[in-house]
Amino acid sequence: MIQKLIQNIQRTGAPIVVGLDPMLNYVPEHLQKKAYEQYGETLKGAAEAVWQFNKEIIDAVCDLIPAVKPQIAMYEQFGIEGLIVFQKTVEYCKQKGLVVIGDVKRGDIGSTSEAYAIGHLGRVKVGNQLCSGFDEDFITVNPYLGSDGVKPFIKVCQEEKKGIFVLVKTSNPSSGEFQDRLVKSLSADGGDRPLYEIVGEQVAAWGSDCMGDSYSYVGAVVGATYPEQGKILRKLMPKAFILVPGYGAQGGKGADLVHFFNDDGLGAIVNSSRGIIAAYKQEEYSKYGAAHFAEASRAAVLAMKEDIAEALENR
Amino acid sequence: MIQKLIQNIQRTGAPIVVGLDPMLNYVPEHLQKKAYEQYGETLKGAAEAVWQFNKEIIDAVCDLIPAVKPQIAMYEQFGIEGLIVFQKTVEYCKQKGLVVIGDVKRGDIGSTSEAYAIGHLGRVKVGNQLCSGFDEDFITVNPYLGSDGVKPFIKVCQEEKKGIFVLVKTSNPSSGEFQDRLVKSLSADGGDRPLYEIVGEQVAAWGSDCMGDSYSYVGAVVGATYPEQGKILRKLMPKAFILVPGYGAQGGKGADLVHFFNDDGLGAIVNSSRGIIAAYKQEEYSKYGAAHFAEASRAAVLAMKEDIAEALENR
Numbered sequence: 024m025i026q027k028l029i030q031n032i033q034r035t036g037a038p039i040v041v042g043l044d045p046m047l048n049y050v051p052e053h054l055q056k057k058a059y060e061q062y063g064e065t066l067k068g069a070a071e072a073v074w075q076f077n078k079e080i081i082d083a084v085c086d087l088i089p090a091v092k093p094q095i096a097m098y099e100q101f102g103i104e105g106l107i108v109f110q111k112t113v114e115y116c117k118q119k120g121l122v123v124i125g126d127v128k129r130g131d132i133g134s135t136s137e138a139y140a141i142g143h144l145g146r147v148k149v150g151n152q153l154c155s156g157f158d159e160d161f162i163t164v165n166p167y168l169g170s171d172g173v174k175p176f177i178k179v180c181q182e183e184k185k186g187i188f189v190l191v192k193t194s195n196p197s198s199g200e201f202q203d204r205l206v207k208s209l210s211a212d213g214g215d216r217p218l219y220e221i222v223g224e225q226v227a228a229w230g231s232d233c234m235g236d237s238y239s240y241v242g243a244v245v246g247a248t249y250p251e252q253g254k255i256l257r258k259l260m261p262k263a264f265i266l267v268p269g270y271g272a273q274g275g276k277g278a279d280l281v282h283f284f285n286d287d288g289l290g291a292i293v294n295s296s297r298g299i300i301a302a303y304k305q306e307e308y309s310k311y312g313a314a315h316f317a318e319a320s321r322a323a324v325l326a327m328k329e330d331i332a333e334a335l336e337n338r
Numbered sequence: 339m340i341q342k343l344i345q346n347i348q349r350t351g352a353p354i355v356v357g358l359d360p361m362l363n364y365v366p367e368h369l370q371k372k373a374y375e376q377y378g379e380t381l382k383g384a385a386e387a388v389w390q391f392n393k394e395i396i397d398a399v400c401d402l403i404p405a406v407k408p409q410i411a412m413y414e415q416f417g418i419e420g421l422i423v424f425q426k427t428v429e430y431c432k433q434k435g436l437v438v439i440g441d442v443k444r445g446d447i448g449s450t451s452e453a454y455a456i457g458h459l460g461r462v463k464v465g466n467q468l469c470s471g472f473d474e475d476f477i478t479v480n481p482y483l484g485s486d487g488v489k490p491f492i493k494v495c496q497e498e499k500k501g502i503f504v505l506v507k508t509s510n511p512s513s514g515e516f517q518d519r520l521v522k523s524l525s526a527d528g529g530d531r532p533l534y535e536i537v538g539e540q541v542a543a544w545g546s547d548c549m550g551d552s553y554s555y556v557g558a559v560v561g562a563t564y565p566e567q568g569k570i571l572r573k574l575m576p577k578a579f580i581l582v583p584g585y586g587a588q589g590g591k592g593a594d595l596v597h598f599f600n601d602d603g604l605g606a607i608v609n610s611s612r613g614i615i616a617a618y619k620q621e622e623y624s625k626y627g628a629a630h631f632a633e634a635s636r637a638a639v640l641a642m643k644e645d646i647a648e649a650l651e652n653r
Contacts, residue, residue, distance in 0.1 A: 044450070046453075047463070059465055064467040065467070066462075066464065094446075094453075096444070096451070096457070097453050100456045101457070101464075101469075101471060102471030103421055103422055103471075105457070105471070106418055110418060128444070128445065128446055130480065131409075131411055133510060134361075135359070138361075138409075138411040138415040139414060141415045142414040142416070142420070147381075147416060148362070149379045149383060149384040149416075150374055150379030150383070152380070154380060154384070155417070156417030156420070165443075165445065166482070167505060167508075167517070168508050168510055169512035170512045172508075190483075193482075193483050195486050200484030201481065201484055201536065201537065202482070202484070204521045204536065205521065205522040206519045206522075207521075215522055221516065
């Protein structure tokens with residue numbers, strides 16, 4: 024699946040992933056109204072509004088981008104009905120040829136991580152049948168529990184040719200609270216280094232057993248909001264694809280991103296969520312209006328693509 | 339909800355939580371067969387088998403215990419059908435007066451953690467209505483993203499009188515890989531301390547704004563398999579209830595647990611999953627046979643209750 028991601032990036036010329044993280048207040052009034060008329064002001068109504076919103080955006084941008092990243096929390100907030108729409112969104116995007124990165128940030132002790140891995144990337148054995156649950160192409164994984172919480176995901180990736188992105192340095196303001204703490208070296212002659220570097224080294228080690236042609240199936244999440252750390256982590260994990268959230272609404276810009284990429288122009292994929300899916304709410308794209316929200320999203324994708332291409336050319 | 343948890347513990351005299359983590363191979367053949375006859379060897383068939391298994395166990399043990407802890411991964415592996423059974427299990431346990439701890443280990447950047455908090459503990463606004471998603475009483479939370487990833491959960495806990503248990507030192511063999519790493523003090527005169535202590539201190543700080551009568555709504559997860567660390571963390575977080583996984587099948591014993599409790603006999607609740615729900619597969623309880631698996635679970639709860647009570651008396 025890392026090969027398909029790379030092919031998609033090369034075909035579109037856009038190392039971009041659109042975050043399908045639909046807050047209800049991003050969904051234009053007219054879609055909400057129609058869904059509530061059909062299903063009432065219920066979880067099912069909300070989920071239907073989100074689905075119609077997603078579908079229109081996907082249709083409008085799918086030829087421009089290699090991948091999408093639905094954030095499962097935004098669906099989970101609507102309970103089962105929301106998760107049904109998560110699943111429909113995954114399926115619909117795959118039909119359109121997009122790589123689907125489920126942003127689920129799962130991670131637990133071994134046997135439990137295995138169940139998550141099976142549910143999101145693999146197949147579960149029921150009697151004599153193998154059945155798929157959510158069936159994303161990649162998911163994000165939280166490393167706090169250490170190797171035995173991560174390796175079950177890697178095992179399923181090897182079996183199913185899928186991939187993971189492990190949280191290393193997240194994009195949020197307080198990510199440094201634990202991730203930046205200086206950790207003592209285990210060897211007498213080593214210096215102190217921040218925790219995210221220790222985790223980054225493990226990502227490189229985990230990934231070495233699980234290689235595509237040039238990149239590993241085991242990638243990393245490093246926030247666009249921390250370009251200096253991105254530069255260091257790029258070198259520590261040369262074969263890891265980096266999923267870079269935090270572009271746009273969270274403050275990251277194209278110029279901040281150049282060091283997340285390798286010299287081959289690959290190695291990173293930059294996510295924007297709000298900046299794309301709620302573009303029509305920004306002054307820059309307000310001319311589209313709520314009725315043409317998906318066209319605003321398309322314009323925002325084109326602008327993001329150009330911003331990143333320009334930054335990479337000028338590096 | 340922390341008050342209800344304490345009342346339930348005092349009423350039953352058992353600081354015990356039963357982990358409803360049904361692997362399909364725990365579910366007796368006769369239940370699987372019946373479910374597959376009804377729904378085929380499908381996700382729905384598997385979910386139905388799990389539901390019948392859960393229900394029988396809950397009926398058999400609910401008068402003995404204060405709380406249950408369904409592990410959502412074990413349901414998520416069966417996709418939507420599994421999650422429907424997760425929700426039914428939560429509801430059924432609440433009807434029986436049990437406190438429900440959703441073991442979901444969620445955690446993300448601020449706005450995303452808010453969506454998880456709403457989906458699992460709170461209510462989401464749809465038009466003019468407030469709708470509940472999964473509606474557990476407590477959930478477990480992963481702290482890797484720092485304060486702005488945890489505080490949205492605390493905010494919902496304050497609004498809804500619910501609670502969280504934050505992962506501090508997990509029960510798995512490789513939990514030390516990151517959690518035990520020695521971290522440099524931020525002040526010049528401080529010594530180096532393991533990361534789990536730093537996280538534990540934050541749990542105490544987060545919880546101080548969010549107090550029940552004697553314990554905070556913000557608890558911690560500390561594995562039974564690490565009793566020495568439990569002793570230290572008990573003192574670092576005197577007002578935090580500790581959820582203690584790892585008893586039984588993972589190797590923890592009653593005698594290991596005494597230091598997780600405060601002098602008031604409260605402050606900890608010990609989880610057993612496999613050891614209870616798959617008791618009929620152990621030699622000790624094999625006389626019950628698969629047909630009477632729920633009676634074996636009841637016997638295992640009684641034995642666990644006695645083991646812990648004895649350890650607490652002899653401390």
